[in-house]
Amino acid sequence: MTSPPLGPSRPSPSGRYHVAVVGAGPAGLAVAATAAAAGCRVALLDAAPAVGGQYWRGRDPGVRLSGVDVMTGSAVWFVSPGFVLHRRGSDPVAAERLVFATGAYDRTLPFPGWDLPGVVTPGAAQAMLKGCGVPIGDRVVVAGAGPFLLPVAAGLLEAGVRVVGVYEAGDPTRYARAPAAVAGARGKAREAMSYLATLARHRVPYRTRHAVLAARGVAAVSAVEVGQLDRSGALVPGSVRPVECDAVAVGYGFTPQLELPLALGCATRLDTDGSLVLAVDFAGQTTVPGVYAAGEVTGVGGAALAEVEGRLVGAGVAVATGHRSPLSEMELTRLLRRRSALRRFAALMHRVHAPPAGWPEWLTENTIVCRCEDVPVHRIRAAVTGLGATDGRAVKALCRPGMGWCQGRICGYPVAELTARWRGRPLTAADLAVFAHRPIAQPVRLGDL
Amino acid sequence: MSASGHLIFDGRRVPVKPGQTVAAALWAAGIRSWRTTRETGAPRGVFCGIGVCFDCLVTIDGTPNQRACLAPASPGMVVTTQLGTGR
Amino acid sequence: MSRPDVVIVGAGMVGAACAYYAARNGLRVTVLDRASVAGGTTGAGEGNVLVSDRQPGPEMDLTLCSLRLWREIGDELGRGPIELEPKGGLVVASTPESLSALRELAARQRRAGVEAVEVAAGDLSRYEPHLAPGLAGGVHYPQDMQVQPMLAAARLLAASGATVHCGVEVRGIERDAAGGVAAVVTGAGDRIGTRTVVNAAGVWGGQVAALAGAHLPVAPRRGFILVTEPLSSASAAARGVVGPIRHKVYSADYVSTVVSDDAALQTSTVVESTRAGTVLIGSSRERVGFDRSYPLPVLRRLATQAVALFPFLAEVSVLRTYLGFRPYLPDHLPAIGPDPKVPGLYHACGHEGAGIGLAPATGALIAAQLTGGEPPVDPYPFRPERFG
Ligand SMILES: Cc1cc2nc3c(=O)[nH]c(=O)nc-3n(C[C@H](O)[C@H](O)[C@H](O)COP(=O)(O)OP(=O)(O)OC[C@H]3O[C@@H](n4cnc5c(N)ncnc54)[C@H](O)[C@@H]3O)c2cc1C
Ligand SMILES: Cc1cc2nc3c(=O)[nH]c(=O)nc-3n(C[C@H](O)[C@H](O)[C@H](O)COP(=O)(O)OP(=O)(O)OC[C@H]3O[C@@H](n4cnc5c(N)ncnc54)[C@H](O)[C@@H]3O)c2cc1C
Numbered sequence: 001m002t003s004p005p006l007g008p009s010r011p012s013p014s015g016r017y018h019v020a021v022v023g024a025g026p027a028g029l030a031v032a033a034t035a036a037a038a039g040c041r042v043a044l045l046d047a048a049p050a051v052g053g054q055y056w057r058g059r060d061p062g063v064r065l066s067g068v069d070v071m072t073g074s075a076v077w078f079v080s081p082g083f084v085l086h087r088r089g090s091d092p093v094a095a096e097r098l099v100f101a102t103g104a105y106d107r108t109l110p111f112p113g114w115d116l117p118g119v120v121t122p123g124a125a126q127a128m129l130k131g132c133g134v135p136i137g138d139r140v141v142v143a144g145a146g147p148f149l150l151p152v153a154a155g156l157l158e159a160g161v162r163v164v165g166v167y168e169a170g171d172p173t174r175y176a177r178a179p180a181a182v183a184g185a186r187g188k189a190r191e192a193m194s195y196l197a198t199l200a201r202h203r204v205p206y207r208t209r210h211a212v213l214a215a216r217g218v219a220a221v222s223a224v225e226v227g228q229l230d231r232s233g234a235l236v237p238g239s240v241r242p243v244e245c246d247a248v249a250v251g252y253g254f255t256p257q258l259e260l261p262l263a264l265g266c267a268t269r270l271d272t273d274g275s276l277v278l279a280v281d282f283a284g285q286t287t288v289p290g291v292y293a294a295g296e297v298t299g300v301g302g303a304a305l306a307e308v309e310g311r312l313v314g315a316g317v318a319v320a321t322g323h324r325s326p327l328s329e330m331e332l333t334r335l336l337r338r339r340s341a342l343r344r345f346a347a348l349m350h351r352v353h354a355p356p357a358g359w360p361e362w363l364t365e366n367t368i369v370c371r372c373e374d375v376p377v378h379r380i381r382a383a384v385t386g387l388g389a390t391d392g393r394a395v396k397a398l399c400r401p402g403m404g405w406c407q408g409r410i411c412g413y414p415v416a417e418l419t420a421r422w423r424g425r426p427l428t429a430a431d432l433a434v435f436a437h438r439p440i441a442q443p444v445r446l447g448d449l
Numbered sequence: 450m451s452a453s454g455h456l457i458f459d460g461r462r463v464p465v466k467p468g469q470t471v472a473a474a475l476w477a478a479g480i481r482s483w484r485t486t487r488e489t490g491a492p493r494g495v496f497c498g499i500g501v502c503f504d505c506l507v508t509i510d511g512t513p514n515q516r517a518c519l520a521p522a523s524p525g526m527v528v529t530t531q532l533g534t535g536r
Numbered sequence: 537m538s539r540p541d542v543v544i545v546g547a548g549m550v551g552a553a554c555a556y557y558a559a560r561n562g563l564r565v566t567v568l569d570r571a572s573v574a575g576g577t578t579g580a581g582e583g584n585v586l587v588s589d590r591q592p593g594p595e596m597d598l599t600l601c602s603l604r605l606w607r608e609i610g611d612e613l614g615r616g617p618i619e620l621e622p623k624g625g626l627v628v629a630s631t632p633e634s635l636s637a638l639r640e641l642a643a644r645q646r647r648a649g650v651e652a653v654e655v656a657a658g659d660l661s662r663y664e665p666h667l668a669p670g671l672a673g674g675v676h677y678p679q680d681m682q683v684q685p686m687l688a689a690a691r692l693l694a695a696s697g698a699t700v701h702c703g704v705e706v707r708g709i710e711r712d713a714a715g716g717v718a719a720v721v722t723g724a725g726d727r728i729g730t731r732t733v734v735n736a737a738g739v740w741g742g743q744v745a746a747l748a749g750a751h752l753p754v755a756p757r758r759g760f761i762l763v764t765e766p767l768s769s770a771s772a773a774a775r776g777v778v779g780p781i782r783h784k785v786y787s788a789d790y791v792s793t794v795v796s797d798d799a800a801l802q803t804s805t806v807v808e809s810t811r812a813g814t815v816l817i818g819s820s821r822e823r824v825g826f827d828r829s830y831p832l833p834v835l836r837r838l839a840t841q842a843v844a845l846f847p848f849l850a851e852v853s854v855l856r857t858y859l860g861f862r863p864y865l866p867d868h869l870p871a872i873g874p875d876p877k878v879p880g881l882y883h884a885c886g887h888e889g890a891g892i893g894l895a896p897a898t899g900a901l902i903a904a905q906l907t908g909g910e911p912p913v914d915p916y917p918f919r920p921e922r923f924g
């Protein structure tokens with residue numbers, strides 16, 4: 001792949017930015033603000049109508065963006081070598097350095113009935129409530145794994161919704177076994193405690209090592225089946241019972257959105273949570289010179305880590321484009337220390353809230369795995385055990401999971417996992433990369449291409 | 450930001466509040482699905498809520514395959530249940 | 537593992553067809569692939585089985601033989617499981633000049649045994665209701681077919697009964713004192729004794745030949761495909777309801793591109809509906825080595841040509857694009873047959889943009905050569921020794 005003109009710093013020729021940042025969440029905002037403060041010409045692009053990303057979601061993030069060309073409503077659908085970002089509906093944007101801060105989305109695991117209307121991700125519940133003031137139901141189950149379940153449940157309670165139960169597949173008592181990592185992120189622990197207090201106040205059962213195994217209903221979900229998990233993540237026999245609800249929010253952490261950096265050839269790795277993330281160096285640079293990454297794309301760790309990484313990368317690209325770092329020595333040291341502490345906590349969080357090992361046992365042969373192409377378990381099994389598919393690429397080619405509208409964003413993880421398991425080997429980054437590789441990052445009309 | 454009023458969903462009036470997406474407006478009116486899958490005809494509505502899963506595709510003002518969770522709702526909009534491919 | 541009569545390197549479409557026919561001729565076959573089934577170019581192309589784009593000559597003979605064998609395979613495995621569809625091709629000309637060139641080609645093709653029916657400009661819409669207006673005319677080729685290459689390769693392999701090992705790379709080919717093949721050596725260091733190796737390694741065929749000290753100048757020719765959103769469904773297709781495009785439709789300039797020696801970008805867009813409901817648009821041809829980047833101008837050109845044929849596509853979304861490397865040889869004919877220098881080594885590679893279509897005839901020819909049977913076509917034009 002051709003590398004960009006990286007050489008000595010020079011003023012940006014007109015029309016070409018020093019830095020273009022894709023994604024205006026906590027990470028991208030921090031990159032843009034920091035680089036602009038150093039004097040860089042910065043473009044900040046986001047598909048959404050306003051900046052803020054998943055965390056701020058349209059509310060004012062209170063970040064000073066003077067000197068930044070903010071381009072909202074700019075879904076980037078293609079990136080060419082030479083660092084040109086193609087966006088829908090307007091001219092391409094070119095820059096000397098690119099920063100990808102495209103965030104993450106909920107990671108989901110299939111289970112019988114997960115395609116019923118009313119079964120949504122925790123992120124969807126949050127987006128509908130925080131973004132539009134609409135709660136996802138009147139009697140809601142919140143389930144899956146990860147600390148994010150707590151603010152989702154607490155938010156629904158504050159909106160007057162009856163939360164009938166919160167079911168966490170992990171075992172949060174394991175946090176106590178790593179006091180040093182927890183101490184490094186004290187704010188997080190405090191936040192979790194306050195959500196737990198809200199749950200307790202509303203007498204909402206919070207069950208750990210429990211999972212939603214199936215959803216039932218005709219036109220929409222009317223009940224879920226909940227079961228207890230043992231220490232190995234397998235279902236405890238006889239523990240399954242029904243819980244009535246009219247909506248369920250279920251997800252197992254987040255997974256990054258990587259198609260743009262992958263299109264440029266950036267290398268990836270498998271993170272502690274089993275997600276595919278970008279491999280970056282100390283400065284946040286990917287394996288492609290001149291291409292940087294910040295926030296969830298480098299490893300899921302939450303808004304605070306995203307912002308810290310964003311400031312560091314913003315300062316780094318400023319220096320790389322011939323500007324003086326806007327960070328003092330002291331600020332730099334503090335941010336670096338904070339980044340390590342938050343990353344250590346994130347790694348702990350990944351281990352505590354890992355997807356339960358027994359999830360494939362919950363599937364029936366007819367459970368839909370690929371929602372777009374209606375591919376059930378038995379067709380994937382037939383491809384692996386009957387037609388000789390040994391990797392995700394072959395499975396995809398032989399029975400179409402990941403070929404539909406979402407291009408494997410939703411089914412990529414479960415299909416890769418099932419394929420690896422049925423081949424009797426561990427999941428690899430290459431398995432996931434098959435489903436994350438999307439040179440056309442967003443659907444584009446043939447007439448607009 | 451879009452204003453208050455009503456959109457029309459399959460001939461029915463659905464209230465729209467400023468800042469809402471089409472999905473949120475429909476959901477607030479108790480509507481949980483507005484699409485059927487092309488192979489099995491199963492009903493679908495919101496899943497990811499942020500434009501990633503494409504489960505919420507719907508026909509808006511005659512144009513099929515719009516993501517209801519991203520499309521801003523506006524008064525007077527005509528939204529129709531999308532069957533199969535929407536074409 | 538018991539000693540195989542023949543080891544086939546490559547589980548692509550060609551290796552699968554070789555395994556199928558070799559096994560039917562009573563040989564014990566082992567197939568090795570370093571990737572998965574159909575993990576090479578077979579998983580990165582289209583499934584056109586075309587006679588319409590062939591000039592009369594050796595490749596035409598191989599094609600006509602293949603068409604017959606594909607129909608047999610369809611009867612044996614069922615058409616559905618390999619998505620074999622004898623849908624026919626429609627080649628259209630936009631100008632009177634290109635129409636007369638097309639007519640002239642069709643006349644020669646007819647003399648070689650091809651069915652080619654001229655379609656007047658006014659009748660084109662009966663064949664393809666959504667075709668752009670104003671075209672000069674076209675030719676309908678009822679013999680053109682479609683097959684899903686990955687399913688076809690996987691199912692042929694499964695039906696062959698051959699022993700298949702995926703994730704096994706061939707790193708060496710051992711020869712005995714007389715210079716003949718003695719064994720293949722895998723990446724894990726295993727030695728599989730055999731007197732016969734079939735090199736079906738596609739675009740990597742030159743590398744596999746080199747392992748035995750042989751020479752085969754296979755080189756890559758890159759191609760891109762665009763895939764649209766689904767416009768129809770597989771369940772409807774099973775009821776006989778086809779997508780918006782009924783045939784394989786392409787413009788007459790394809791023919792000159794296929795045989796061209798120009799290294800620069802060439803595009804000639806074949807547009808068709810697939811059983812899965814998408815529309816497939818492809819493909820381009822470029823000689824740029826194994827470059828895996830996606831240049832926008834190439835994708836744009838494919839899109840523009842598709843929209844020129846079918847204006848309604850302008851409103852349809854592209855969901856994905858992928859690329860592959862066609863294995864080509866300098867004279868654009870595949871190498872099929874024994875290596876001139878290494879006894880026991882056979883080549884079956886270099887099919888360029890027609891390896892799916894030509895696979896069955898290739899497999900049948902190799903099987904005949906391995907067992908001393910009657911070759912289904914004249915093997916002479918495909919002999920590997922033409923590269924010295
Ligand atoms: C639905 C959802 C809701 C969440 N809610 C919360 C919450 O309430 N509280 C909390 O602490 N954490 C929440 N999170 C977790 C969240 O991932 C992080 O806390 C934080 O937002 C991460 O910051 P980021 O900058 O890395 O990414 P994000 O905030 O996700 O920002 C990424 C931005 O990139 C843009 N983008 C992506 N691809 C493209 C493209 N191709 N072209 C243009 N723009 C693009 C997106 O539109 C988005 O605005 C939520 C996550 C999700 C998925
Ligand atoms: C964009 C595009 C469109 C196309 N469209 C058509 C079409 O419509 N119709 C048509 O007929 N053809 C088409 N083709 C061409 C067709 O795809 C190829 O000719 C055909 O797939 C070649 O098949 P193969 O089995 O020879 O090679 P491959 O499928 O590449 O198989 C070779 C196998 O060998 C394996 N291998 C290589 N080296 C080793 C080793 N050392 N050890 C073990 N295994 C090894 C590889 O992993 C690979 O799986 C197209 C090609 C492209 C790129």
Ligand code: FES
Binds near residue numbers: 499519
């Ligand atoms: S709900 Fe997933 S894209 Fe709209």
